[in-house]
Amino acid sequence: MKVGIINVTGYAGMELARILYRHPEVEITSVTGRSAAGQKLGDFLPHLSALDLTIVPEEDLGDVGVAFSALPQVASMETCAPLVRQGVRVVDISADFRLKNPEEYQQWYKAAHTATDLLQEAVYGLTEIYREPMRTCRLVANPGCYPTSALLALAPAVKEGIITADIIADAKSGGSGAGRGLGLMYHYSEANENVQAYGLDGHRHLPEITQELRAIAPGFQPRLTFLTHLIPMTRGILTTCYAPFVDDRFQRSKNPKAELLELYREFYRDEPFVRVVSTPPQTKHTLGNNDCVILPHLDLRTNRLMVVSVLDNLVKGAAGQAVQNMNVMCGYPETLGLESLAVYP
């Protein structure tokens, strides 16, 4: 199958190229870029020189079965909507089709949604939750990196009703999540040997997490505080979630750790890319691969749930999950092209 990568020059785009290069059922036939259009891909991005392609403008995407958009928001919906209408299956890595409510979109992204007709049919691409509707859809809204991390950490607890709505999600991310665009915060000498919180007035991924937590457990109204931190590494997100248990079930349990672990393991029993563990996971355990590793834990002193989840923001948090979703959409085995182990150390 022919596939195209729209905006290959960003980090998510080039990561798509890396993953799809080893996918046995697809061929990358076009890659687009704006300022770099006309250049050989390998001249612009030397590590991709094995792909003998020229960067083209978006209008020259050509005939593809699936298009991946790694464009920034707003630009992405403008490019994706016509493609979908022409019958191309699209996985959109931007935020444009994630929020179901166009007013919420406007509020957080400061732009009017221009393809509201596609909003409802777009499937939110958290594969573990939306696998079934995805099989027949034509547009996948690939989740944000932080929401993937937070939702996979919280889904079992919310679904099983063991926690209250008072959730704190404290996320730590490497710099690649912010993309290849320059900024003082991401200037090497500023970001190295440094850590800071950012987005304190509300990160755009917050409404996405809230929307999906509600969907997991109808009636659940999360009172979520979500805070992100930039730490000095390139790839990886670790999210720590905290929430009170609804009752004293675990305090009464003879083996609360095992009981909690079993609840999580049951939830993700057949998932190829979610691993529930009993020792602290490290982002390095997922570097370069599509895994999300989750440790559920309990603080019996305070009767709170603590969950730690890790993933590679460019893989399970972006390009890897996009390929996983393409596999589901197209009827390929879900793990095809994604079988790699983490690059460790």
Add this chain to the structure above:
Amino acid sequence: MKVGIINVTGYAGMELARILYRHPEVEITSVTGRSAAGQKLGDFLPHLSALDLTIVPEEDLGDVGVAFSALPQVASMETCAPLVRQGVRVVDISADFRLKNPEEYQQWYKAAHTATDLLQEAVYGLTEIYREPMRTCRLVANPGCYPTSALLALAPAVKEGIITADIIADAKSGGSGAGRGLGLMYHYSEANENVQAYGLDGHRHLPEITQELRAIAPGFQPRLTFLTHLIPMTRGILTTCYAPFVDDRFQRSKNPKAELLELYREFYRDEPFVRVVSTPPQTKHTLGNNDCVILPHLDLRTNRLMVVSVLDNLVKGAAGQAVQNMNVMCGYPETLGLESLAVYP
């Protein structure tokens, strides 16, 4: 005044040497070490070669007015207790005299306390809180790096009674806090480009934070969840604290941000080393100096307080605060020798 550094070969010890070297009122007359005893300080630690000293065993500490102990716990109380009884003023950087309750000490440190007579008279060395009793004491229990960070972040809110006891403190630390001892978790190739949570079953700094929060507001019984994370940098701690407001005071306020900021600024009005800010602080803002920088913030959607504090774990979190405490104990100006700006970038 002559001062001695016990266990100069650890990170806190060598940081004491760095700071005291520029202190105009003291002279470092002895530095001790165990395995390195007999070596020239500059041969063992080349960056200290300007200090023309030989590392001696502890028993050769000699005649000093103040001794700083940077020994590990247990070893520290065994060395410090006799010194105090001989009339030497001691600042103990270890955990040995921090917990007032010897049973709690035993529970967390797995050792019986051997100097319980000194436990009550030891002053907990969070200078901003215990400045007055410190002026006349002979033994200071220098706080842990995490507790300094968490307590300074929470003290105003707890003291003023604006938050409930349901506190989450999520801390991120560089590797130097774990010291110079080798371990796989701190092996470069493992710790670089990686983040992980650790101490999930309870970090030893938890009871210290709890004890001191109770002292700040008698009757306050914190239900604290405290979790630490190792991030890939050498120095620095950023702690993010979350707690519900007790009432809707800030939701009713016309200018809640300013009101919260003013509350924090008032609390730390005359403090030379605590800076309350209105934009996100970075650990790099405190690299190598004795500052703790604090951002109080509020999440109005959920009516929660969020506080971010940063400091250099080896300075305000260890050696710098120890010198600050020595200054108070000895009647020097509190900032003497500590006037440096951060090493930025």
Add this chain to the structure above:
Amino acid sequence: MKVGIINVTGYAGMELARILYRHPEVEITSVTGRSAAGQKLGDFLPHLSALDLTIVPEEDLGDVGVAFSALPQVASMETCAPLVRQGVRVVDISADFRLKNPEEYQQWYKAAHTATDLLQEAVYGLTEIYREPMRTCRLVANPGCYPTSALLALAPAVKEGIITADIIADAKSGGSGAGRGLGLMYHYSEANENVQAYGLDGHRHLPEITQELRAIAPGFQPRLTFLTHLIPMTRGILTTCYAPFVDDRFQRSKNPKAELLELYREFYRDEPFVRVVSTPPQTKHTLGNNDCVILPHLDLRTNRLMVVSVLDNLVKGAAGQAVQNMNVMCGYPETLGLESLAVYP
């Protein structure tokens, strides 16, 4: 084909597991370790939990067609020699079969060689140079990471006789080359934000480079100064080589850069894993894959060659090249299982 990894618990061993996991023609049937024997591989190394294997002692390697040894030197020859004699094809990643002269081995490794009969038949595993004899051999001495980097940088110039023997090779390496064993030099807080030269009295990789430069151009007697530096990153080696040109050929050339580039490109024309480039390569261009990227350059002011080469020390510098060599030995396509693009950024 069944393969075994001897000493999977080191960095080269676990990297072999990562690469072989995606190799379509082999199955990893056994992995050995000493202190970890008896443990599930995924319990000891969580990122390898997809491999459902138990770590066994070396004597339980079992029936395999190819064995990879990632043991330290001395231990490796003691384990590999009997395997070779039993008919198992062996790729030895240690240094034990690299130096043809057992006295030189003894001099540099401070141990008598115990399998001198195999020394001569072992093929030095720099695939680009020794591909032909490798096809029929039973023992490959996989090159060191630094020698791979330096030899691929220098081979065209030495072979074509354009430089004198006065060679300087200045190498910069990440910490993973030193392995997983603990040491103060590799303690995170020491290695981070730091760079140092090491091995000034002679690095063990020097005789290996010298031996092979002589083999490339019989009669060439290199006067090589080789110095290594530890830089704060996990993976990657960049080696910069300097040597005077033998004559003024390039100073007389109308287009010396193009002429030099063409000489290098011709030498590596059909090589799948060596890429000759005209802009400065970065180690990140090879992170996680088997490429070596080389920039030949000239300093016309001084009439000297400068060559910069980069590779991933654990891939082309160890496990990747080992798999490349196995492919050649066993008649598989040379690139099988090694087709991946670099993990960038």
Add this chain to the structure above:
Amino acid sequence: MKVGIINVTGYAGMELARILYRHPEVEITSVTGRSAAGQKLGDFLPHLSALDLTIVPEEDLGDVGVAFSALPQVASMETCAPLVRQGVRVVDISADFRLKNPEEYQQWYKAAHTATDLLQEAVYGLTEIYREPMRTCRLVANPGCYPTSALLALAPAVKEGIITADIIADAKSGGSGAGRGLGLMYHYSEANENVQAYGLDGHRHLPEITQELRAIAPGFQPRLTFLTHLIPMTRGILTTCYAPFVDDRFQRSKNPKAELLELYREFYRDEPFVRVVSTPPQTKHTLGNNDCVILPHLDLRTNRLMVVSVLDNLVKGAAGQAVQNMNVMCGYPETLGLESLAVYP
């Protein structure tokens, strides 16, 4: 004495502020910036908030005894020249007054020199070499970070005539040397976990090194190859120099290491900021202080000198040396305000 910092908003400028803040004989009375003019220094650079100053435009520098210029080249000479003519002593950290030959300046900096009358009187600010003329000068051309490192490494050998002119200087630098200006090469995700050579066609610091080597030993005509590498750290330069010995003096010596070491130690005997050592220095040994640490070594196999030097590019390589030079110009003790030990680890 009142001093002003011109362009405090760059890394050299803010480092000047840090160092001068603790200098007992000076008071920073003005700091300038262009785009940030009008802002409080502490609002723009929070780590400098202890300095209660407002950033002003250059024309409001005011009445100062010494001005430090941390402007980029060209802009710097245009600002510095009038100041010098008005009688202000100036330390110029830019490259504008380093090259004595205005044509060479034009060739490397692509701009005509606009203050050639001051070129000859400007003293090259390598304090160890030009201390005497500096005492009475009114304009110091502070050396580049790389030249400081290379020249201090080579000066004893060149002065004593023990090496030939065939010098290779291979330098490794952290990212702060490139300043605070944004660029893809210094984007965190690109620079982290990466190393690359740059400036292969000739770095601007090369003519400066060559000019000064000639001055050290009249008649010496260096054939210097100088190559720079960007490594993933913020501060620090390590330069490795290689050159053939002129004769077999050290090969005939009974104790060549000691002889070489003694030659270097003698050269720097009374220097407060140059330390000659016998074990490999680390950039971390100089983090934040004004030291340059040098290891001379010999490769007896090839009869070559190897010298490794380390320094902090923002201190001895920029702001620290500038303050050292101010001390000399103004008759203060040379070490005043610069007595700090390295921030280690």
